[in-house]
Amino acid sequence: MSLLEKLLHNLQTLHATLEDSIKFLGEVMAEIGPNIIDKPYMNVFNVQQANEIIDYLKMSLFQHYKLYEFLFFSPRDEIVIGTEKVIELVKSVDYPFPNPLEEGISYDIYSTFLMPSPPPPPTMEVEEVEQVLSEESPVESEVVEVDPLANFTIEEVKTVLSQITDEVISSIQAEINEKLQMQEENFNVRIEKLKQA
Structure with a gap:
């Protein structure tokens, strides 16, 4: 783990290339490189274990080295996780404000409290009604139904x-x-x- 951490640190801070990282790994495994990692840790492993460590680093780090370079050195866009929402409260009755949408509330509440009542029918006095009835001609009052297929x-x-x-x-x-x-x-x-x- 310390070797993997050191390789990633070299990549991030020193901008080490893939060749430099492989060379560093070879020097550390051969115990001839600079004294960056404590030598007592390296004396613990035998040749087979060192080969397994190299295989692990090859599969995990070196195979995806371009991806790690992209991760450390490429600028990324900021992702907006949240958005601001503005809630507008309904003003008092004195202040002119549009009625809420009828889709947003149930029909019972809308019909009981918000639906405007139908305007009352215009009131006609009895004399006006009699005058209107007397003005109608008998021809207008009769409705004649004509069959559209009568001519065929x-x-x-x-x-x-x-x-x-x-x-x-x-x-x-x-x-x-x-x-x-x-x-x-x-x-x-x-x-x-x-x-x-």
């Missing part, structure tokens, strides 16, 4: 309906035939694959 004969209606149904049915039939042909081709391809197998 049964044969004309039948021919129009047959033309429309023929157009709709032919388009649907063409679409169904096309889908059936596609399915038939797919089944033929599958059958040929099964025959070849």
Whole structure:
């Protein structure tokens, strides 16, 4: 762990390259390098353990050396973790303020307290009502319903309906035939694959 920490420290502070770090590791393992790491720790390991330490450093540090260089030397953008929210309180009744959205509250509360009441119908006096009724003519009061199909004969209606149904049915039939042909081709391809197998 102290060797890994020293290699990372060299990378971060001294900007050591990959070649420099490998050279430093070789000198420390051969115990001929500078007296940076205490020698008693290195005398504890035999050759097999030293090889395992080198394999570990190769897999953990040296394999991802470019990533560590990027981590230590590349500027990174600041990540905004939170955002400010402003809450505006409803002013008193004396101050003009828009009504809250009806989607934000339940319909019961809105209809009970906030929904404006419908305006009262204009009041008409009895004399005005009688005058309005007397002004209406009998022609205006009668509602005549006219059948829109009265000018057509049964044969004309039948021919129009047959033309429309023929157009709709032919388009649907063409679409169904096309889908059936596609399915038939797919089944033929599958059958040929099964025959070849």
